[in-house]
Amino acid sequence: MSLAAVLAESVTRPVFQDIGWLGKTTFYVVSTLAILVFAWGWWRRAAKYRRGRPAGRAGVLRAGLFGRPFAGVRRREDRSSVAAVAANSSIIRRDRGTGIAHLLIFWGFLTAFMATVILTVDYDIVRHLSRLITGHEASFFHGPFFLVYTFVVDTMGVALLAGLVYMGVRRGLRRPGQLDYTRAEQPEGGYSRGRLVAGDWVFLGLLLGILVTAYLLTGLRVLSQDLPWFTVFSPFGRLVADGLAGLGMTPAAAASVHTVVWWVHAALALGFVAYIPFSKAMHILIDGVNLLAHDRSATRRLPAPAPQKAGYSEIGDFTWKELLDLDACTKCGRCHDVCPARTAGAPLSPRDLILDLRQWVDTSAGGITLLDRETRTDATGPLSPNGHSGIAGRVVSARTLWSCTTCMHCVEVCPVGIEHVPTIVQLRRRLVDEGTMDPTLQTALQNLATQGNSFGKSARMRARWTRELETPIKDARKEPVKYLWFVGDYASFDDRLKVNSQTLARILAQAGVDFGILYEDEWNAGNDVRRVGEEGLYEMLAEHNIEVMRNAQFEEIFTTDPHSLNTLRNEYPERGAAYKVWHYTELLAHLIESGAIPVRPLGYKVTYHDPCYLARYNGVVEAPRRILAALGCELVEMGRNRADTFCCGAGGGRIWMDDSFLTERPSENRIREAVQLDVDNFIVSCPKDVTMYGDAVKTTGHEDRLRVRDITLLVSEAMVGPVDPPGALVRATA
Amino acid sequence: MSNDVLVLAERVGKQITDSTYELLGKARELADAWGGRAEVALFGPSEGAEQLGGADAVICIDHPALSDYVPEAYETALLHVLTQRAPRLLLLSNATVGLDLGAALSVRWDAPLAAYAVDLAVDGDALVATTQILGGKILAEVELGGSRAIATVVGGSLPPMTPAGSAEVVTLAPPAELDSSRMSVLQVFEPSGGDVDITAADMLVSIGRGIGSQDNLELAEELAQALGAPVSASRPIIDAGWMPKTRQVGKSGLKVKPKAYLAFGISGAPEHLEGMRSAELIIACNTDAKAPIFDVAHYGTTVDLFDLMPALAEKVKG
């Protein structure tokens, strides 16, 4: 092969081989129509997003495009970058196989798309422009460029094919549970999600059809041209040609079949273009944007209610990002899989919630979806008629909304940046405004409003647990302290937790830590009140605490309760109370490592449960592990640990609601996981966990095999050194 | 002014109620102390007068307006009796009738009223009532000054009197005001038959607010079935409409006296305690160790009822 031959203009391929002018005209008319339909479809969708409120995400988007270029590529961060989108990081992170398959499809498809664009630029633009300008047609679609183009397109096509086949086999044969579309909430009148399934297969089938016909086309053309030398640059197309020839096809026959296949390919490709905005395929364009506009911190620091509104009741209440979230969902089912409510048999599945809202918004706002929709015999759920109110309660049932523990696992695992939890809270705000709630929750809220705690106990009893201490705890309202200990409701009022709080107080006193509490002026921090959707009460509680903290003298805060920690650390600053906020495990780890708390090894075999609000929300995962290591405990991790921890079921106000309807409480599920590990201690670092898991070991009958203990008790047990005041240390082994 | 003590008789059907006898016993005691008479006012058809043997006199007024309990008519008639007989003390039950009439007559007859009385005693010249206020948290000893007084007495706090002999019957002419009534009874609802009679059961599985939600009634039903006992409940459960009124234990419901009373998630408001404290064996389950139910229960536990009920049911089924 000579260089001249390579450079020859003949090294190319015809664009419209044997199509003729009528065919060409038809093709251009149909193409134009397809593009018009495509544009119209997107215009409809865009009009829908524009009905949403401003989301305040312009800065996030800008940072995603131009900020830290590799944000979110290697580990989960609050925000994503273009590189993370291009690397499919969010998909690969929690499911390598599927993620890589998607990456192949992603780049294969992008290549095919770019190939078409290049061809169009050459054939429809460069060719015509050059004739107009210079008088004779120019083209760059030949020679070395053509060979590289051909090679890239041909090999990337195989990548695409491999990805598609993997996905097809996964969906059709392996059928992982997360792709089962059975609803978590069964509507009375029945429902069918057959069209959703059809939508998936049509999507996959169309891509596969386009790809297969493309290879067939290449093969037929190569064969019809009598296998010119340079077609080795389309190795797989050439393989098809060789195969066809091997089957006895003549170049002439190939030429005539080529025309037919050409039309089939064109029809599929143009059909697909027109189909995109009306189907699952829309995620191709939406999800990159959605990821770039995603901000995980919005779950940690909830957005305020829409102005002049108590929660969401109509489409216009949603922000554009929240509306985009709905369309971004590809039904991958990761949220469905990890959701503690769904696992426990509650009617909530984050996937169903998003799909129901999407379908309802689409129907109400005139969006058009051809296949990907649920069908029902009655106008319920996502098929509810459009109205001024009733999204919360009708489109998504109140029971479903109340099932959420706000554990954030859905947001954490979503590969496309959907923020389920803030949307759920916005809808709950509506339920609270209407007074639609469990009587037990109503009682808790009323107690919080009158006494500042959910127990319905007198506010004056808050510090009663301190009475039995030998050394009184300083009153941070009256004297300056280094640390303000924000104790939290459970650690203050629950009789079962009194011992833990007292023990922590004694450890800190012995370690010489200068700390104080706010006594009866500490009110519930409001984290869960806010997540219940009672924003007004949250404001009241926060304002009270902030006022009290302003009048107290301290440098930093530590808290026993991860829920309080979350709102103190992330939400109070917006209200003018920006303090350094620690979790007590961070403080203990520091004290042990600095030698302030001398410890001896305990040698227990333990597992550790990460509280959602500590680990997933706030990334505090190492401090408790450092403590356990320092105490000489062998830590056996549960499969679901750190940011992937499994919720105990108490968060988001669930602890104030009835959970007896669940088939398996999340806490029981978790204990069953831990029992498999053959450890003797189940270590927790959240007061609510002590009660939740203390109950769960009993109800699952594992009381004698697994002891649920707060990490404080381990530290206390391991402490050596200065003489213990009589009865000071609660012997956890007793 | 006299030294007499007047009791208003209440009837269910033709039967004089227990609370009337409780009041009558106290009326007898006080009248004896003062050297006065114990009298009973009986309105409507005079049936029942013969059951009031322990009184010195039964004062009857009959009028069509008094055939049912019409609060207004009863008030008119009772005020008439008070004016005519001028007793030193009027005793009423601290239940619906007493709640209707006591406070109104305190104004209209111009006499001090001691509500929620659990006992009355004569101390020299003074009449002293012990009353229960603030949800039973506080007892108050109050002196009823003046020459006339009213007390409404909490049912079950006094021993009932056993009627003996027969009382003089004095029939008064009905006052004219009874003819012009602003009130009429449209319909009377007896406790619906058909449902089980919780007052006749040997054992009751009783539930309160702690049960949380209506769905959880199943737990109680299951246990009750295993034990062969009916389910009863405290007021909040009935008010929420989760169980029929016929299952309500308490002052405003039914008084029960089973051989065993198992209380789950009941904190023990006075209203409830009044209805079950005389059960032979009371076992209470409540997570709040300070719940007042434990003051009347013989055995108690703070185990979660959601764990205890299924555990019990399972063990009973064997």
Place this chain on the structure above:
Amino acid sequence: MRIVVLMKAVPDLVEEIELTPEGNDIDREFLKFVLNEWDDQALEEALLVKEASGGEVVAVGLAGDADIDQSLYTAVAKGADSAVKVIGEATQTHERAALLAAYLRENPADLVLTGVQAPDDLDGQLAPMLAAHLGLPHVSVVVAVAVGEGAVVVRQEFAGGRSQEVSVKTPAVIGVQAARQTPRYAPISRIRQVMQSGALPEVAVAAEASGSGLRVRRMYEPEKTSHAHMLTGSADEVAEKIIELIRARGLVKG
């Protein structure tokens, strides 16, 4: 139809009640006051009546009641059309009835609803006393109110599960035991909105002096005569003990 709901602030029973040094009254100084729970029921019933038959609901409290503002604002947040404070102070129901009767004489209502009782109304309940002052018909222990032509039909409850439906000509005073549904929740943001919309109007009334004629000699906490024997252990262990107890009485076979 003008419906007046009378609201009273009472000591929050979750607080430890302390007595004055003289021991003849409760110490109110550090007590927390909340709305009388039966008044909350009365308000709910009034709102249900309004929803069913229209009308205007006015919540009325005494300016002298500690923390009454909160309850009145809450009433408005729940759906009352307005709230009013009557100037005056009353520790006894007799004084309260006289003040509120004076208010109602000047501002008549078609229907007055209030709680059938309050935890601290030692000298009697408000509804009948008020009705006696005003010469109005009254019914207590009511669990449902429906509005008819010139009358209301109320359901009055008795012990033993009996009840009756009584037709009462209006104006009338009703002592509510329970509303037909659990009192609704008022979101704090709505209560705050109401608070921001202005102070509660106060009305001065000319009431006759009135006293209960009672003299409290002393108050004391009831002695706990007994306490349950507590069963401890796991649910299974406790269940086992309970079964033994009832089995010993021959109530369970086996």
